[in-house]
Amino acid sequence: RASREEVDFKLEAANALMAVRALKRFKIDVGCATPLIDHCSRRVLTMEFIDGWKITDVHRLPPGTDREALVRPLVDAFSTLVFCEGLIHGDA
Secondary structure (H helix, E strand, O other): OOOOHHHOHHHHHHHHHHHHHHHHHOOOOOOOOOEOHHHOOOOOOOEOOOOOOOOOOHHHOOOOOOHHHHHHHHHHHHHHHHHHOOOOOOOO
């Protein structure tokens, strides 16, 4: 079940913005969509568009890609957000 806080997209936008700022502050270079605050409401969440593909689509990786080097910043990002900032942000 979702709590009222989990479906309040103004709160979700604020948390996403905190995540983006934390990643910048810790100098972790990963893509994280920024919420477009002026276009968000309690019932609508609008984020910037980032073109890309899922990291699990490994067939799209160029031959010889170092997967460990690719995933390391993602692990750093999630770890930093959870353990340093107390945030759980699935869009990071």
